[in-house]
Amino acid sequence: ATGPIDLPSTGGWQSWVTTGIEGVILPEGEVTFRVVFDRGGSNLHFFRFLNARPDTLLPFRVLSAVTPELGDVVYLSLNKRVTAPATLQAGDFTLYQGTAEVEIDSITIGGPGGRVLAIHSSLPLFYNQSLKISYRGNTIYHGDQSLSAVSMLAIQNHLARHYPLPARIQAENFYRNSGLELENCLDAGGGLNTGYANAGDYLDYLVYVPEAGDYDLHFRIATERYNARLRIQKEAPGGFGTLGDVSFDRTGGWQNWTTQSAPVNLEQGKYLLRLLVTGEEHNLNWIEFTDPVSIGEQAVAGGFTILPNPATDRVTIIREPVGSKPSRFEIIDAAGKIMYTGRPGIDRLDLDVSGWRDGLYLVMLKGPGIFRVQKLLLGR
Ligand SMILES: [Ca+2]
Ligand SMILES: [Ca+2]
Structure with missing residues (x-):
């Protein structure tokens, strides 16, 4: 990757200018390359490669830093492959979230050609935070070239929003939806609800659980059926684990809303919860997790x-x-x-x-x- 390129405003959709980027390293042989439009709003006529010279003349450097949507990791793209050391030291980098320094757990080398460093954070990283990274230099090499230092490099934060619990989450604010449809909600507060729930349909939500414990999970439900049911699942490496099953009482109408609750034990962390429809049809307006800790509860031992x-x-x-x-x-x-x-x-x-x-x-x-x-x- 080259890192992002800022394009100039040319003043018109058919006012053409030539802009460029220096130091793009291409391997020998047939190459497929991709132009990714980070932001829309440009017309592209052509590109050409000029001024070929040996890549040994270019410094070894960081091109860009970016997060994925899920996971507490930052990917650093380098213009060349790391040849030494075999094991990278977390202490060579400093990761910042907001103004706080975040401890780095480990660093792994990956990506096409081994030119991406995955910086794994020991703490959760959040979608609404400014993330930055520094590298002090002189410890990572491509051949005899040392990776150039970077100071407070802005990380492109693509992390998805995780709801910190306790929270009320509108049914329509799912991360993924398979099989449900949205409709206008006549419950207090209006908005939307999900409907047309069939067995096998599911809604996925991203949550951040700061404290493990037994939470009460409240469902705002309307159903004309007697056998509406959900299964609460948590995504884990290798599949989904079941946290509990919830059966809903009939409310007597597709817009007759009641709050029905079930306890759910949640581990600490940032993860995806799935509401899998396992019974008959129901409508869902929102879910709400209430916390096991109450206001005023203070001075616990060691607290x-x-x-x-x-x-x-x-x-x-x-x-x-x-x-x-x-x-x-x-x-x-x-x-x-x-x-x-x-x-x-x-x-x-x-x-x-x-x-x-x-x-x-x-x-x-x-x-x-x-x-x-x-x-x-x-x-x-
Ligand atoms: Ca459906
Ligand atoms: Ca809603």
């Missing part, structure tokens, strides 16, 4: 205290003694945006939250073998 809660302009968070393990605080908003990441070992935070929006935040204490979550409510 922390939030004062005051609800808060307005300032909040103090005090960690209980947790031994010598290096835990740290992280705070995210209801959309999963990281508002604060602390350094390990800080026991007391005094935060100015006057610039934060009113609403719910999750305060997490994380460390080896430690994961505690509490809700923080801001209201003025």
